[in-house]
Amino acid sequence: MNVVITGGSKGIGRATVIRFIKDGHKVCTCSRSEEGLKTLWEEFGHTGKLFLKRCDVSERSSAKEFVYFCAEKLGGFDVLINNAGILGVRESIQNYPEDIWEEVIRTNINGTFYVTKYALTFMKERGVIINFSSGVGKRPAPYWGAYAVSKFGIEGFSLLLAHELKDRGIRVYAFNPGATRTQMRSSAYPQEDPMSLKPPEKVADFIIRLINSHLPSGSVDYQE
Numbered sequence: 001m002n003v004v005i006t007g008g009s010k011g012i013g014r015a016t017v018i019r020f021i022k023d024g025h026k027v028c029t030c031s032r033s034e035e036g037l038k039t040l041w042e043e044f045g046h047t048g049k050l051f052l053k054r055c056d057v058s059e060r061s062s063a064k065e066f067v068y069f070c071a072e073k074l075g076g077f078d079v080l081i082n083n084a085g086i087l088g089v090r091e092s093i094q095n096y097p098e099d100i101w102e103e104v105i106r107t108n109i110n111g112t113f114y115v116t117k118y119a120l121t122f123m124k125e126r127g128v129i130i131n132f133s134s135g136v137g138k139r140p141a142p143y144w145g146a147y148a149v150s151k152f153g154i155e156g157f158s159l160l161l162a163h164e165l166k167d168r169g170i171r172v173y174a175f176n177p178g179a180t181r182t183q184m185r186s187s188a189y190p191q192e193d194p195m196s197l198k199p200p201e202k203v204a205d206f207i208i209r210l211i212n213s214h215l216p217s218g219s220v221d222y223q224e
Helices: 013-022 034-047 062-072 100-124 145-166 185-188 200-213
Strands: 003-005 026-031 048-053 077-082 124-131 171-176 217-220
Touching: 003 013, 013 026, 013 034, 013 200, 026 034, 026 062, 034 048, 048 062, 048 077, 048 171, 062 077, 062 100, 100 124, 100 145, 124 145, 124 200, 145 171, 145 217, 171 200
Parallel strands: 003 026, 003 077, 026 048, 077 124, 124 171, 171 217
Antiparallel strands: none
């Protein structure tokens, strides 16, 4: 498979990149962090299956350049995983900082839209698109602010997209990974013991199962 993953330098994104490479697939990924990409390259660049580019998905031109870079390296895409996202702050709507609100929406919503829009030209028939959602994007979650709103948006975006791509046989999932041992989770729950949570590798395993399951498009939660 030819796989495109945004935000592949850490957390679930990194674990998923590594899983695909170890399974023999070609992967193109991006990050805003040059350092994170450098570490990935040092570990897996020798495989000839990893292609990296710095990208800020919230910037339209940067997202487009990344997708066209992936198309040049991979050709058509079998799988697109929109993983890149930011948390923002835990705050009430009344007190939520406007600049952080705008940054979260640009990254989580606009970034997913930009990458998907440009990638659709290169998506193969019967491909798979996975957009990362969250439990707070499915039910009211006071004080989750822009992050919750962005994930509600991802749920709706994914359902809309699934209908538009049905005739091409492309499945679209809004995927909630659940509580996972990541830096973002630690920021959201600083008092939580991260070792009590599942590692990102388990989420990567589930993503592989989801792709191979041929489950109909829809909203999907992580399951053991």
